[in-house]
Amino acid sequence: MSASSSVAAGRGAPRQASGALWQALPFLGIFAAALILPMVSNDYWTLIATRAAIYWVLVSALNLVVGFAGQLAIGWVAMLTLGAYTTSVLVAGNVMPPVPVFPALGVAALVGGVFGFIVGLPALRLRTFYFAMTTLGFATIVTQVALAWQGVTGGGIGIVGPVLPAPFDTIFGFYLFCLGLAAFCTWISANAAHSRFGRSLVAIRDAEVAAESSGISKPRLLGAVFLFAGAMAGIAGGLFATLQSYISPEAFTFDLSVLFFIAILIGGRGSILGPFIATIVLTWLPEFAAPLVAWSTFLYAALLLAIVLLVPGGIAALLDFRSRRRIEADRTIVPRPELLPEILGGRKASEAITLKDIVLSFGGVRAVDGLDLTIEPGAVHGLIGPNGSGKTTTLNVICGFYRPETGSVTVDGEPLPAAAPQTRAASGIARTFQTPKLIGEASVLQNVMVGGAIRGRGSFVESLLALPRHRQDEAMLRHDALLALRCVGLGALADVRADRLQHSELRFLEIARALMLRPRFLLLDEPAAGLSAEEIRSLGGLIRAISRQGTGVLLVEHHADLIFEICDQVTVLNLGRELAAGTPAEIRAHPEVVSAYLGS
Incomplete structure (x- = not known):
């Protein structure tokens, strides 16, 4: 990296930190309000907030599958069911000596992850409606097994849910535990979303051909994400069983599965904040409309239809003020080929x-x-x-x-x-296409960073936890993407959404993405x-x-x-x-x- 590039990177670091803090403010505000809630309300509303936190543990990870990767995993309530029964059965000692609740939650995460990966395998070949039917079919199978396996699950009668040890055995203690876990899941899902893996998921969703040309392996990436989403749903299932105190197959309804899926669609794809807000709203809404509970599925459908017609991008689009900023209409592309040695130099013949x-x-x-x-x-x-x-x-x-x-x-x-x-x-080998293959909802900079996905060294787990190699990858990809944009003459448009660019700029943007390789x-x-x-x-x-x-x-x-x-x-x-x-x-x-x- 040249001295001038180092100076530019140094100047960009405070702006990145400021931007990250600005993005975190809505989450911090919501969690601060959640901490105050038990002090200003009764135990009933604390239990409802606990339910919302548990649902978000599942939805935060499922959002990577549905909102980012674009896979219609409608029947994800199956993983919640598996996690709830696994935890309850192990704690009750129905198949082996009783297991403490926290190890049981770990096993529930393992079971959810394994089955999440298995259910995700058809996504490599099936698309849209057909994959959705696969997940719904699996949810039906899980429910039927729970009904039939009476000696272990209690069948239609059900089984007692686990109880967390002190200090989490009270309403307030359990609420704080679930809230802390929800905050952790928000952090790790945001880390994944803003990593090369999150950008690759969106590329698979919106520009699969370009993603493959950039070296992104769809089977490997989707496998990791489905495993992660299944594991988080397994943990959420164990906590759901604790909240319910007693579970039976009737607790895992189709309406619950629809809630998870609708929360992501209403929240807006490619967003963390939108589905987060939608999960809270959809969890609390039935409490304010209790007389209409029998119409819940109809209300969800009507709400989704209204969002699609009025705000197609969901809550995320309403909150995306940056994309509505005016940009200069009369723009000229002025490439700077003298910068090419910085990004292409030093390679072997x-x-x-x-x-x-x-x-x-x-x-x-x-x-x-x-x-x-x-x-x-x-x-x-x-x-x-x-x-x-x-x-x-x-x-x-x-x-x-x-x-x-x-x-x-x-x-x-x-x-x-x-x-x-x-x-x-x-x-x-890099390429461009007759018709530009780009992610319209992502920024110009994010589109270019997709081109360097395979150059990252950190693993998916390292990105989830924002470990050093993940941070190094992001700094390297951001620096090189800005350099590539300056090479092709689009440096001033780095933060603009790609779907706002002129056709000629899209042509040069594809070249910038190819240069990342x-x-x-x-x-x-x-x-x-x-x-x-x-x-x-x-x-x-x-x-x-x-x-x-x-x-x-x-x-x-x-x-x-x-x-x-x-x-x-x-x-x-x-x-x-x-x-x-x-x-x-x-x-x-x-x-x-x-x-x-x-x-x-």
Whole structure:
């Protein structure tokens, strides 16, 4: 890191601390009010507040699954049920000698985590409605097992819930314990949400293809999050059994599962504060509308419909004042390629990407037909041709989204695994897309930080607890993301939501995200589409500067002038076959290219 960068980072640290404190103020205010509550109310309202704290223990972790990863886990009451019965059965000694309540809660967390992971496995293949049905089906199975296993669970009669030891065996003591645990869960879920793992979850939700291209492993990440959400639900279940004093299958209703899910949707996806407030409101609301308790499911549905129609972003959108700030309308993109050595310098030299005899068909159409292609480091290689000639398909083969029928793709002489796009980032291959794949609800800075996700060294647990490696990762990714944005000319827009940017700025934003990988090879898919003449000139200068840092660039583009101005080599495709290859001057004079593509 240069001296100037160190100074900039030093100046940014107080601003980050101030921003974190500002974000924490609403939580601190709510927890301060919760501490005062028992002093100004009776035991009944303290019990209701205890219930809200227990629900938040579950919802805070489930929020990472539903709100951040976008998985419709509607039946998460199953994990609450498992945790409640596991804790109660172990403390009662129904299957072994009685276990103290705190170790029993630990076992409940383990059971919830294991089953959370198992239930989460279908999310790797099933989407939306189908995965929601899977979670609801599992919730039904758990309830039926509890009913049938009478010797252990008490069947329909139920079982006595556990009691915490002193000083947590009173209403006030138990409330303080649950409130402290809720505060801890708020902290760790916020740590995860604001880490590379939280950003990766949102990327999987909104831009899965770009997430895979950045090296984010969906199975590994979702597995960790489902395990965490199941463990927290298991603990919440044990505390729920303590609060209820006596549990039976009737305590774990569909309405309860809907409450957890609706709290996240009403709160707003990608937010911690919104679902936190929604959980409190939905827990307290039935107490103020007791005569309407039989209509609770209808009321939840009506409330959700009103939120979707009136405030689609939920409570979080209402509280997001930053996104409503005015930004300058007349903006000019001015890249600073002289900064590229800071982010791309110091890498080892690499060999070429080599495609050999690639064949790929869709039905009876040969999209790529026997293609040979070499992308040299430190050079710009243009790939042109008519629409449908196989240009983007070639990029998708290189990036692992398509498996070729025959042929091979190698880097440094080593074959790249087919149909494994998440492995390309580790080989130093980054790309952009025909249509920008970005997270509109996230800031420009957060979008760019996603590109460096695999460069972090801290584990998911380290991020939950904000341990040193997590803090080092965040500082490194933030510094490099700001540097990448300055390189492409978007430094002043770092804190702006990406969905407020102009189309041309989104093109440069994708390049900034790709630079976070410090790529050895950069694949650009029509980056000049929709750009003005001046922006195309800026883009060309930036691409040439990137190649001069030793990065091999494969440029798919329809702007022939840009191709012939900045490319060292050009390959022309037609109907999946190589029509011509050579220098820009050779391609300009090639009669078949002129006839099939360039025209007179």
